[in-house]
Amino acid sequence: MKKKKIAKYIQEAETPIKPKVLYDKVTWGDMLTENEKTFLRNVLEDESHSKDEGLGIAIEAFALSHTATRENITLVEKFLDEDFHNGIFAGTALKVLCYDYYWNLAKDYLSLLKWILLRQESDEELFSRAALALGMYLSNNKDKEIFYFIYDLFQQALNEYHSKCDWETRDRVRSLYEALRYASTPHEKRNDIYFEIEKMRFPDNIDNELILQYVKL
Numbered sequence: 001m002k003k004k005k006i007a008k009y010i011q012e013a014e015t016p017i018k019p020k021v022l023y024d025k026v027t028w029g030d031m032l033t034e035n036e037k038t039f040l041r042n043v044l045e046d047e048s049h050s051k052d053e054g055l056g057i058a059i060e061a062f063a064l065s066h067t068a069t070r071e072n073i074t075l076v077e078k079f080l081d082e083d084f085h086n087g088i089f090a091g092t093a094l095k096v097l098c099y100d101y102y103w104n105l106a107k108d109y110l111s112l113l114k115w116i117l118l119r120q121e122s123d124e125e126l127f128s129r130a131a132l133a134l135g136m137y138l139s140n141n142k143d144k145e146i147f148y149f150i151y152d153l154f155q156q157a158l159n160e161y162h163s164k165c166d167w168e169t170r171d172r173v174r175s176l177y178e179a180l181r182y183a184s185t186p187h188e189k190r191n192d193i194y195f196e197i198e199k200m201r202f203p204d205n206i207d208n209e210l211i212l213q214y215v216k217l
Contacts, residue, residue, distance in 0.1 A: 019058035026064045056092045063096035068103040091125040098133035106137035128175040135179030180211035
């Protein structure tokens with residue numbers, strides 16, 4: 001019996017750590033060991049991992065298991081650089097830095113988020129995450145300037161879609177509408193927004209009065 005326990009321990013110790021396993025562990029509320037935290041830090045620091053499919057999930061697991069110290073923020077910020085392997089992890093970095101269920105630092109990145117939304121060549125994922133980051137920021141802060149910034153972009157995208165009827169513009173309309181819904185919905189009811197958006201037919205089901213509730217809250 002004792003030999004079996006030792007063999008099991010050796011097998012577990014030799015099992016390679018995978019970012020997805022650690023992400024699942026921390027999202028279920030379990031604490032990571034110091035070795036597991038060190039592993040995640042090494043993945044983010046070591047550029048040899050930069051093309052690994054698991055790097056994106058490692059960034060998320062790192063953010064969920066570490067506090068937003070200056071050192072940790074700097075480590076994640078490097079992935080915002082679009083020259084770093086074509087910026088394929090920029091959306092993930094933006095998510096963990098700005099979303100309020102990660103580090104909730106959107107207030108420190110407002111200029112960057114606005115720039116991404118204004119830039120025509122932003123890819124769909126990056127655009128969507130920047131929009132949602134601002135929506136979450138507005139959900140937690142009263143900032144009419146940012147609200148009307150998004151609202152104006154939303155109206156412009158909507159007008160553009162009516163003239164072009166292309167999928168790319170429709171996706172931008174959807175992302176901006178989702179951000180405005182986050183802004184105009186009380187925090188305790190925010191979980192319903194995802195399902196609401198999924199059921200909607202864009203742009204037919206857009207409720208302009210609903211998103212303007214933000215200015216009345």
